[in-house]
Amino acid sequence: MKPYLQYLVILLDDTSVAYCHANNPLTKRNLMPIDTLKKAILFGMKQNLMIQYVYPDYELPAEYNEVIESIDHVKIGKDVQVLNEVPKAVITDNLVLRLTIADFIAHQYDLAALLPQVKRLNICLTDMESFTDAQQENYKKALAALNAVLANLYKSQQQPQVNILTDRLTLTEMHNCEAGIGNITVAPNGKFYLCPAFYYDEKMGISNRMNHKAKDASRSIGDLDNGLEIPNKHLLYLDHAPLCRICDAYHCNRCIWLNDRLTWDSNTPSHQQCVIAHLERNAARDLQQQLKEAGLQAGDEIKEINYLDPFDVKETW
Amino acid sequence: MFGIKEQQLDWNSGTSKTITFIVTKDCQLACKYCYLVGKNEKERMPWEVAKSAIDYVLDNENDPDFATEGVIWDFIGGEPFLEIDLIDQICDYIKSELFRRNHHWFNSYRFSFSTNGINYDNEKVQRFIEKNKTHLSIGITIDGTRRKHDLNRVYKGTEKGSYDDVVRNIPLWLKQFPNASTKVTISSADIPYISESVLHLFELGIGQVNINCVFEDVWADGDDILFEDQLVKLADVIIDRSLYKEFACSFFAEHIGKPMDCKLRNQNWCGSGKMLAVDAVGNFYPCTRFAQYSLRDKEAWIIGNIHDGIDKNKLRPFLTLDRCTQSNPECIDCEVAEGCAWCQGENYDAAKTHTVFQRATAICKMHKARVRANNYYWNKLYRKLELEGKREEFEKTHPNVKPEIC
Ligand code: SF4
Ligand code: SF4
Ligand code: SF4
Numbered sequence: 001m002k003p004y005l006q007y008l009v010i011l012l013d014d015t016s017v018a019y020c021h022a023n024n025p026l027t028k029r030n031l032m033p034i035d036t037l038k039k040a041i042l043f044g045m046k047q048n049l050m051i052q053y054v055y056p057d058y059e060l061p062a063e064y065n066e067v068i069e070s071i072d073h074v075k076i077g078k079d080v081q082v083l084n085e086v087p088k089a090v091i092t093d094n095l096v097l098r099l100t101i102a103d104f105i106a107h108q109y110d111l112a113a114l115l116p117q118v119k120r121l122n123i124c125l126t127d128m129e130s131f132t133d134a135q136q137e138n139y140k141k142a143l144a145a146l147n148a149v150l151a152n153l154y155k156s157q158q159q160p161q162v163n164i165l166t167d168r169l170t171l172t173e174m175h176n177c178e179a180g181i182g183n184i185t186v187a188p189n190g191k192f193y194l195c196p197a198f199y200y201d202e203k204m205g206i207s208n209r210m211n212h213k214a215k216d217a218s219r220s221i222g223d224l225d226n227g228l229e230i231p232n233k234h235l236l237y238l239d240h241a242p243l244c245r246i247c248d249a250y251h252c253n254r255c256i257w258l259n260d261r262l263t264w265d266s267n268t269p270s271h272q273q274c275v276i277a278h279l280e281r282n283a284a285r286d287l288q289q290q291l292k293e294a295g296l297q298a299g300d301e302i303k304e305i306n307y308l309d310p311f312d313v314k315e316t317w
Numbered sequence: 318m319f320g321i322k323e324q325q326l327d328w329n330s331g332t333s334k335t336i337t338f339i340v341t342k343d344c345q346l347a348c349k350y351c352y353l354v355g356k357n358e359k360e361r362m363p364w365e366v367a368k369s370a371i372d373y374v375l376d377n378e379n380d381p382d383f384a385t386e387g388v389i390w391d392f393i394g395g396e397p398f399l400e401i402d403l404i405d406q407i408c409d410y411i412k413s414e415l416f417r418r419n420h421h422w423f424n425s426y427r428f429s430f431s432t433n434g435i436n437y438d439n440e441k442v443q444r445f446i447e448k449n450k451t452h453l454s455i456g457i458t459i460d461g462t463r464r465k466h467d468l469n470r471v472y473k474g475t476e477k478g479s480y481d482d483v484v485r486n487i488p489l490w491l492k493q494f495p496n497a498s499t500k501v502t503i504s505s506a507d508i509p510y511i512s513e514s515v516l517h518l519f520e521l522g523i524g525q526v527n528i529n530c531v532f533e534d535v536w537a538d539g540d541d542i543l544f545e546d547q548l549v550k551l552a553d554v555i556i557d558r559s560l561y562k563e564f565a566c567s568f569f570a571e572h573i574g575k576p577m578d579c580k581l582r583n584q585n586w587c588g589s590g591k592m593l594a595v596d597a598v599g600n601f602y603p604c605t606r607f608a609q610y611s612l613r614d615k616e617a618w619i620i621g622n623i624h625d626g627i628d629k630n631k632l633r634p635f636l637t638l639d640r641c642t643q644s645n646p647e648c649i650d651c652e653v654a655e656g657c658a659w660c661q662g663e664n665y666d667a668a669k670t671h672t673v674f675q676r677a678t679a680i681c682k683m684h685k686a687r688v689r690a691n692n693y694y695w696n697k698l699y700r701k702l703e704l705e706g707k708r709e710e711f712e713k714t715h716p717n718v719k720p721e722i723c
Binding site for chain 2: 207208209210231232235240242243260262263264265266267268269270271272311314
């Protein structure tokens with residue numbers, strides 16, 4: 001089924017925690033006005049969206065809490081813990097770990113040690129753009145190290161999820177980030193963005209590469225007063241992404257923000273994104289085989305393939 | 318008399334790479350339809366930049382992007398012949414390097430020029446032509462009759478037309494390149510002159526007139542009807558005077574105006590991304606239309622430079638583009654889609670977001686008008702030939718019009 005809008009991400013403050021690939025460069029507090037928050041919630045209710053509040057690291061004024069609690073929601077930065085380094089122990093069983101590729105590789109054993117403590121671990125790489133082909137082997141080894149622990153846990157009936165390894169086992173079609181089509185973000189200024197990263201870019205004056213003399217440099221896609229307006233929305237869907245639509249790295253985020261930065265076209269992924277996702281896909285295949293050998297259910301067979309970047313085999317489509 | 322050296326290679330088939338040097342952004346003319354919004358006299362390519370660009374391309378002989386059988390070294394401006402000394406130096410260097418490196422493009426290369434023709438008889442230009450005649454193609458742009466040509470192609474700073482200065486050089490050009498063709502671009506104001514202009518170019522001895530409507534959104538209400546009338550008028554003269562035996566106008570092409578299947582016929586129209594353009598400061602582009610001086614509303618799409626090479630990520634959108642992904646549903650279902658062209662650069666410039674995946678369709682009604690006139694042309698022509706019992710003969714011998722890509 002085509003994705004449809006289901007989630008509204010509300011950035012409560014400019015300094016709200018970054019929870020995905022993009023770092024939040026904004027350091028000055030700028031709390032969403034309470035009326036804007038109310039409008040955002042109303043929008044979410046009317047559109048039947050699940051609300052995800054993204055918290056800053058300070059206590060909100062008391063009057064906010066009542067408004068926040070007026071609707072069912074998830075609190076990113078609270079219910080979902082977001083960390084930028086590997087902790088010794090975890091306090092929530094749903095954890096987002098934002099790591100550089102080098103840190104992920106360096107801390108692979110610490111990460112493996114966390115696995116028995118979590119229900120779900122989302123690993124989010126923060127410097128995919130600088131991934132080099134020379135790092136492939138080490139990334140592969142780090143994934144294999146996590147796999148070894150995961151396989152043992154699964155055999156003993158524990159089933160922690162790790163987004164980059166176990167999600168692929170159960171997926172039978174693309175399940176990407178879906179920014180702009182499955183979820184949208186509202187920022188403290190009351191404007192909509194495809195995801196928080198586009199808001200950061202706008203605040204930092206990072207160009208949308210439109211000619212600024214002629215076009216507005218804003219990255220927003222509407223506001224709470226006038227509603228959503230996503231130009232070229234159809235290009236966000238999988239059927240308009242020539243590489244991704246033939247790919248089976250179903251767990252890949254297919255990060256349109258990264259696409260926009262690296263290939264300049266939101267529907268075209270970079271080499272780096274594809275290679276990383278395929279190393280993960282292939283690691284998921286290894287895990288699947290280990291689980292199957294142990295007689296466990298591990299989803300539909302993930303086929304063996306001989307490429308890491310679908311772009312390299314585009315002539316054979 | 319000498320012609321272009323014809324080799325086994327089909328230069329338009331995708332087996333050759335086009336590398337374009339934007340040697341200058343200056344031109345003697347200020348044509349009214351010129352898409353180059355940022356023309357100027359300052360940006361001339363220094364020799365060091367040209368040399369580094371050539372070195373980069375030849376050093377990367379084994380890169381799949383440069384593994385084509387042949388290469389077209391293309392020179393544009395502004396007006397390229399304003400930089401004939403530089404061009405001569407570039408071409409000498411290319412030839413000597415291809416030889417020195419035993420490069421697979423040695424003897425599979427061409428030098429190609431689009432010129433306004435004003436300097437064509439200049440001594441240096443002529444010396445250059447003589448020296449490189451076996452590997453050369455030169456297109457001179459002439460828009461048609463004096464009144465049509467001078468409507469648009471005027472000297473910078475004055476309203477003086479350039480017709481006389483160009484036409485003066487046509488006989489020499491045709492003597493040197495008897496099979497040469499010319500390229501005519503039609504904008505709204507040119508429509509009333511189409512028929513007389515094409516006929517005039519035939520009269521000048523130009524056998525093939527490649528002609529197309531601009532892709533920009535310039536068309537006024539009723540332009541399509543006027544356009545169709547002009548083409549029907551032209552069709553009548555070509556057929557009634559049997560001009561079709563010797564001359565061809567690209568507006569009339571048998572294959573156009575049919576529906577297209579998204580599975581079987583999904584390739585992109587234009588070659589941007591498979592070409593490489595380099596400008597005076599050494600930046601690389603997927604095609605010259607992505608350089609800043611060609612763009613109205615977007616920033617340049619720079620894919621690298623002579624120092625750092627090409628950032629392949631920036632080419633990925635171009636190399637994965639297909640017809641249907643960039644087309645809207647109306648174009649996908651269009652019953653006359655075949656031959657309806659687009660320019661990737663204009664698509665990008667006119668797009669609502671930063672993308673090459675949004676097809677601009679300003680040309681829609683003009684293409685439909687062309688298809689109607691084209692149908693008229695072939696129906697009338699074949700009926701005539703059948704009545705004369707000459708259809709078979711014609712099909713074997715008539716000049717074949719290839720779709721012009723850019
Ligand atoms: S586009 Fe999606 S995957 Fe990329 S940074 Fe934004 S939310 Fe994350
Ligand atoms: S691996 Fe590449 S092609 Fe596949 S879904 Fe991810 S970004 Fe798209
Ligand atoms: S632009 Fe118009 S004529 Fe061309 S394919 Fe689309 S609908 Fe058909």
